[in-house]
Amino acid sequence: MSDEALFIQWVTPARRRHFADTLALALPPILALTILSLLTISLLFALCAATVSLLVSLVLARQRSLRFDRLWLIRTLDSTRPELEDSSALIFTDEAPASPLQSLQRHRIAARLDQGNPQDLAPPWSKRALLIVSLTSLALIAAALLWPRASDGPPTLAPSSEGLPAKPGIPRLVAQNLRIIPPAYTGLPVRDSATLDARVPQGSRLEWTLRFDPQATAPKLLMLGNQPITLRQDGANWIASRTADAAFLYRVDPAAGRGPTPPLHRIDAITDAPPQVKALTDSLTIVKPGQRNWSPAFAATDDYGVAASARLRITLAIGEGENVTFSEREIPVSGNGHARDRRFTPRLDFSTFGFAAGGDMVVQLIVRDNRSPNPQEVRGPSLILRWPSPKAPESSGLTGMVNTTLPAYFRSQRQIIIDIEKLLKEKRGIAPDRYLARSASIGGDQQILRGRYSQFLGGENEGAPDLPTADGEAHSDGDGHDHGGPPVATPNVFGEKEDVLAEFGHPHDESPASSLDPETRAILKQAVDEMWQSERELKTGHPDAALPYAYKALRFIKEVQQATRIFLSRVGPELPPIDASRRMTGKREGLASRQLEITPIEQQDGPAAAAWRALGDGPDAIRGAINLAPLDGWVRTNAARLPDALALSGAIDAVRQAPGCAACRTKLRALLWAAMERPSGRLVRRRPADATGARYLDRIGAAQ
Template sequence: MSAERFFSHWVAPARRRSFLDTLGLALPVLAALTAIAWRISGLAAAAALFLAGGVLALVLARRRATRQDRAWLIHRLDASRPELEDSSALLFSPPATITPLQALQRTRIADRLDQASPHDLVPRWSKQWLLGLFCVAAVIVAGALLWPRPGEGPPRLAPSQEGIATAPGLPRLVAQNLRILPPAYTGLPKRDSAKLDVQAPLGSRLEWTLRFDPEAQGPRLLLVDGKPLPLRRDGDNWVAGLTLDRSFLYRVDPAADRGPTPPLHRIDAQPDNPPQVKALTPALTVVKAGQHSWTPAFAATDDYGVASSARLRITLAIGEGENVTFSEREIPVSGTGAAQDRRFAPVLNFSSFGFSAGGDMVVQLIVHDNRTPSPQEVRGPSLILRWPSARVPESGGLEGMVNTTLPAYFRSQRQIIIDAEALLKQKRALSSDRYLAKSGTIGNDQQILRGRYSQFLGGEEEGEPELPTADAEHHFDGDGHDHGPPVRHSPGFGAPEDVLAEFGHAHDESPASSLDPETRAILKKAVDEMWGSERELKQGRPDLALPYANRALRFIKEVQQATRIFLSRVGPELPPIDPTRRMTGDREGIGNRTLQLAGIKRSDGPAAAAWRALESDAVPDPTALGNWVRANAGRLPDPLALTAAIDAVRQQPRCAACRARLQGLLWTAMERPTGQPMPRQRPDAMGARYLHALQGGGS
């Protein structure tokens, strides 16, 4: 057997025993520390500590096992086996380095060692340490399990803070505790409050534990504007509970309406706010050369936590000109980070969505919180990814110029107006040549759009409006066409339509042949205004082009609405004018034109009546005022404070401080009056003389 195999054979049992002994010593210590961490910081902290401690225990056990090396084995063999004659080191010496006498001695001790077992060298268990550590760990774990957490176990009652004088024979509150158990989705721990005025999340479970002296008979909690909540006996204490669904006021009544009135206590329900979504990517992004994907980033925050999964709504805009089609889809996305502040950054590959040049991709994140039931859903801001289309040559009008087309949304009339206004703002920062070039580019877009709308007029409006001459392209008798009988109209001087109607006719084969005459006329006005806008833009005068462009947009919208809305085109029916009464001053039969001011219906009647009653030292109606507070609780700044002031006046109608507080709260709670018409100012001396002269009084 070689020296290495001999060494491994003899140290393996000892190393195994050392490794297990170390783990046995570490296990109770680790269990005690984990139980303490679980009690103090919760399950997550306990699991993290257990994993970290387990890894550390394995490292220490391995290091302790490696102490059984060759020197340890030689020492243990010489100490435990006298027959080896302190020559164990010869077993590990290379044969070439020993003398013949040492080789003979090596053979003798090897034969003697074969009669022994490696288990004879195994160290003993640390029984005393193991027993002591396990006992201490058991005590610690039991204490951690049995020790009550905040909000668990029987509550510790605090002295009462009611401040009511002691009355013989009447029970009074001497100790109190209010336990708040928030909803599980909030992740908040249970807690005890020594005070009876608390703020708690909406949906929490409230548990009162009260003690009275002397013993009470049928105590209860009196809810203002609500039903009384009875208390039940639990040993020496009285307990009650309810689920918090709204804010309310209450008082503890130990003596069933006997004795002094207990003070009011207030419970404020804190609603769960909806999540907030913020965009971390700019609102508008342009695709760069070679870009194949987009990663929009959002941040979602919530007071109790945002769900780890959300939905991303993706809208693709495809099309040109005024006709744009949309496609919409939603995909699931996952967030990263803490629950209260998550980040969503999905990677969107263009090929997966069919996104290409000339389109817009609009994304919107839809998140929801962890509220149960009915989680709140919120839609974040929209982010736009714009991919400009490739430059395609397009013919532009009679000039034969080649213009580069822009994406469809740049060639709409509204976008032309926006571009012209933006160019005016940049005028100071641009050179004259650059300014003229940009204005000409917008003019080319206007020319392209004008050509598209001219198609609905048979192309007759493509180009500058024609002058009223006979140079237009008309058809006459003998030109080879079947004209039919001539149509005669009363020509209007200078009107090209009338010249055409008198001497010839036009071959209208356009889609506009089905348009009604009024719509066609409006469309022609829009095209004419576009030509004016184009003319000014190409001359570098966008300020003068804007009026034409705005009128063109107005006519376009009128044409679009004309295909959907049909209104009766009837003028106002005005009474006939009698010219004989003009300049005579005869006012017979003329009605009074003074407008009667109608009063505004207000909902503050009970509040105003109560305020006037307080002002006049009268007693307001608390029932009507309480109903008004409940009906308008949504707009009042603090309805509970107003309810408490009403209750104080109900209990003590002649309390000056209570009345003043209620009056002040009513003044701030009532709606502000709207602006009233100002009376006409009285004329001064000169104005009075002028009016007197008009009435025929002379100067």
């Protein structure tokens, strides 16, 4: 056996014993810390605390066990084994004996060493320390379990803040408490509120504990617009509970309407927001040489936490031109980090998904939050990984230029603008020749896009745009059109349009071009002209000068896309047949007026406008009680679009309870004004004439 193996054999029992002893001392405090965190904070925090504490204990136990090294072994053997004659160092050393005497002594000591057992060197268990630590931890756990918490037993009541005067024999609220128990998925603790107004997560359970003086007989919680809640007696207190699925207004009525009207209280239910997914990787990534995998990065955030697992939707587009095949699949992915801010960085191997050159991989992360039941699901942005085809691009013999084009769904005017802006941002870090090549490449994409739009103009804009002074479109040899060969001598028929056009010109009324109305056609021609200007600047290495033309082209394209008028072939009218038997008879049976009735515009804010006028000082004002029932219905119908429907309902109730309260009427009128739809804009005066228009008007006046 080698010296190293012999050393490990003798120190392993001691190291294992000390490692286990350290963990045994650490486990009771870890258990106590976990239970205390669970009872006082939350389950998630308790799990995190237990995990971190256990990892620290493992590292500490390993470090302590490594103290049993070679020096410790030699000292221990020399002190506990007299027969080794203080010569243990001769056995557990890597150096060769310096003399024959040392070699002889080493063989003698090695024979005596085998008479012992390595287990005898293991240190004893720390029984006393383990007992003290265990008893202390048990005491802490028992104290935490027996300590009164806010969610156990009757809560501590706070003095009432109703502010109502005391009347003999009429019960009134003197103490109150509102316990809020959020849903378990939120991880929020149970809390007590001394006031009866609160903002709570949607789905929270509310528990009221109230006390009255003198003792009430049948108190209730009057829900504004809903059924009242009856309180049940528990000793000297009255208790009620409800789930806050939506916001509501209520008041505490201890005397069944016999006393003064209590004030309204408000509970706002905060809706759980859906998770947010953000891409941490560029939206378009190009595969680098030698790359065999891809790790797109996403960040998912939520107010109460994102689920640890998500789904990654992967779409593959393999092929070129018309031979493109698509496939889609979803794989589960796991996130890391805090539940409210998780990071998802899946590793995608190209060989696993069959991703090859000439294809695109589009990934989209689908996450869920921790809401229970019905978790909310959100789809993140799409990220694209492109693997260019290894084939050499074809060159055109006419232009002598090589253009690398993108797939059709990326060659858009907006994408060209994005590419130009990206190139301008990276100008400082790119070599001049590389900068010029990328600019020319974008110019090639602009040329392809211009050709696609030029087909709707009959191919007329394949060359430079017309000068502003051009009065018409002339056709001549070398103008870029295919005029064909010389005209064939065939007999002409007088008046035949086709023969005249075939001999002296060529048509431009292909079906795509003839489907546009003149106005849309003119806008499209302007877009193509701007594309030509952008292409020219790009191919000459001036993307900064091409950017304004690209933006103008995009604006014209949007106008064309919004155009709805097209030319249709003319067809004859399909009128009903004329009944000749009724002619000249004077019979008018079955005839009706064809005049359309004028339908008045339906005002949706009619009840609100009527109440606003009634609360004012005009001729329609009402000084006394106002019928607010139509206004209540209007608020319930339009609650989704109102800025604060609960505040408006509370103001309506205040005016109903005190019709003569000037402050209540003013507040309700102000809320109505903010809630009603804004009136349509008035007629705008025509803008004054500019210099050109003024000269035109002067010429007209002079001519008259």
